Amino acid sequence: xxxxxxxxxxxxxxxxxxxGDRNGxxxxxxxxxxxxxxxxxxxxxIFLQGSGPxxxxxxxxxxxxxxxxxxxxxxxVPDLPGFGDSDKPDLDYTLEFFAKAMLEFAEQLDxxxxx
Numbered sequence: 481x482x483x484x485x486x487x488x489x490x491x492x493x494x495x496x497x498x499x500g501d502r503n504g505x506x507x508x509x510x511x512x513x514x515x516x517x518x519x520x521x522x523x524x525x526i527f528l529q530g531s532g533p534x535x536x537x538x539x540x541x542x543x544x545x546x547x548x549x550x551x552x553x554x555x556x557v558p559d560l561p562g563f564g565d566s567d568k569p570d571l572d573y574t575l576e577f578f579a580k581a582m583l584e585f586a587e588q589l590d591x592x593x594x595x
Contacts, residue, residue: 484543486542486543487512487542487543487545487546487549489510489538489542490510490511490512491510492508492509492510492565493508493509493510493511494506494507494508494509495507495509495585495588495589497561497581497584497585497588498584499580499584500580501571501577502561502577502580502581502584504567504569505561505566505567505569505581506566506567507558507559507561507566507567507581507585508537508558508559508564508565508566509537509556509557509558509559509585510537510538510556510557511554511555511556511557512545512549512554512555512557513549513554513555514549514552514554522552522553522554523552523553523554523593523595524553524554524555524556524591524593524594524595525548525553525554525555525556525594525595526555526556526557526558526582526586526591526594526595527540527541527544527545527555527556527557528558528560528578528582529541529559529560529563529564537557537558537559537560537563537564538557538559538564539564541557545557556589556591556594558582558585560578560581560582561573561577561578561581
């Protein structure tokens with residue numbers, strides 16, 4: 481069985497969370513979007529990986545990203561705190577921690593609506 485060639489990884493970006501127990505935690509992410517004119521109005525999808533060995537945003541979703549990009553979406557793929565190229569602080573990685581971290585992440589990117 482042959483698989484398609486994965487798309488190239490977009491340039492890495494980082495932002496730093498600033499609230500609560502997340503203060504100072506750097507989040508690594510990539511953004512795949514179209515031209516600046518269409519990207520401003522494009523629907524946004526944020527892919528979040530699960531946990532476990534080898535969990536990483538881009539590696540888990542590289543083929544999905546291409547499909548959504550080809551269909552007009554702006555695609556954002558973060559590495560959750562503790563995974564991939566994001567910071568790995570010595571904290572309790574609870575579901576509440578991840579939820580708050582990703583809501584703050586979206587807020588810092590000025591995203592009120594996303595799937």
